[in-house]
Amino acid sequence: TPAVGLVEFRNVTFGYPGAERPVLDNVSFTAEPGKTTAIVGSTGAGKTSLINLIPRLYDPQQGEVLIDGVPVSSLTRAQVSSVVGLVSQKPYLFSGTIASNLRFGRASATDDDLWEALRVAQGEDFVRNKAKGLDDPISQGGTNVSGGQRQRLCIARALVAKPRVYLFDDSFSALDVSTDARLREALGEVTGDATVIIVAQRVSSITDADQILVVDDGVIVGRGTHEELVERNETYRQIVES
Numbered sequence: 001t002p003a004v005g006l007v008e009f010r011n012v013t014f015g016y017p018g019a020e021r022p023v024l025d026n027v028s029f030t031a032e033p034g035k036t037t038a039i040v041g042s043t044g045a046g047k048t049s050l051i052n053l054i055p056r057l058y059d060p061q062q063g064e065v066l067i068d069g070v071p072v073s074s075l076t077r078a079q080v081s082s083v084v085g086l087v088s089q090k091p092y093l094f095s096g097t098i099a100s101n102l103r104f105g106r107a108s109a110t111d112d113d114l115w116e117a118l119r120v121a122q123g124e125d126f127v128r129n130k131a132k133g134l135d136d137p138i139s140q141g142g143t144n145v146s147g148g149q150r151q152r153l154c155i156a157r158a159l160v161a162k163p164r165v166y167l168f169d170d171s172f173s174a175l176d177v178s179t180d181a182r183l184r185e186a187l188g189e190v191t192g193d194a195t196v197i198i199v200a201q202r203v204s205s206i207t208d209a210d211q212i213l214v215v216d217d218g219v220i221v222g223r224g225t226h227e228e229l230v231e232r233n234e235t236y237r238q239i240v241e242s
C-alpha cells in the first residue's frame with residue numbers, strides 16, 4: 001500500500017552507544033503530510049540526532065518513531081528508505097558522475113527527471129555550465145564541487161527519489177539568502193502532499209512553516225507557528241535575535 005508519510009514520535013528517548021546521558025529526552029510530535037515542520041535550536045541541541053532516527057540510522061532506547069502508524073523498528077532500512085529521503089547535514093557525493101549521483105536510489109529516473117530536480121534545487125545553471133553536463137565527473141566525496149553545489153546536488157538527489165517524507169538537515173545553510181528563498185519556493189511547489197521536515201539554522205527561511213519545534217538540550221521546549229513562538233517562547237526569541 002502506498003505510504004502517506006505521517007511521521008510520529010511517541011515519547012522518544014535516545015542516547016548514543018556508550019554515552020552517559022541521552023541526547024533526546026521524551027520527544028513527542030507529529031509531522032503531517034502536505035505540511036512543513038521546522039526544527040530549530042542551538043548547536044548541539046539534538047536536531048540531527050532527532051531526524052536521523054526516522055530513517056533508522058539509530059534506534060531509540062525508549063518510545064517509538066512511527067510512519068503511518070507503523071513503528072519504523074518493524075521495517076528494514078531499505079523499506080524506510082523507500083519512503084524517507086534524508087538530505088544529511090554533511091551532504092555526501094560518491095565517485096561517478098553528476099547523473100549517477102542523482103540517480104542513486106532511483107535508477108529508472110530519466111534525464112528530464114534529473115534536470116527537473118536540478119531546477120528545483122537551484123543547481124540547473126551550474127550543471128549546464130559543466131563541460132559534460134549531467135555526465136560531468138564527481139570525485140569521491142564531491143571534492144571537485146563547492147559546498148553549496150554539493151548541497152544542491154544532494155537536494156536534487158532527494159527530489160529525484162520522490163519520497164513521501166523529506167528530511168532536510170540544515171540543507172540550505174551554504175546558500176545565499178536569495179537562492180535559499182527561490183529554492184524554498186520551488187520546493188513548496190513540488191513536495192505537494194509529502195511530509196517535509198526541515199532543520200534550519202537560519203530562522204528567516206522557516207518563518208512560514210506550518211509547525212516549528214524548538215529543541216533545547218534534547219527536549220522540545222516550544223512548538224507553534226513563528227508568530228505564536230515569537231509571542232510566547234523565550235528560547236525561540238533568542239534564536240530569532242541571534
Ligand code: DGT
Binds near residue numbers: 019041045050
Ligand atoms: P548542530 O548541527 O551543530 O546545529 O547540532 P544538532 O542540534 O544537530 O546536534 P546533534 O544532534 O548533532 O548533537 C546532539 C548531541 O549529541 C551533542 O552533544 C553531540 C552528540 N553527538 C552527535 N553525534 C554523535 C555521535 O555520533 N556520537 C556521540 N557519542 N555523540 C554524538
Ligand code: MG
Binds near residue numbers: 170
Ligand atoms: Mg545537526
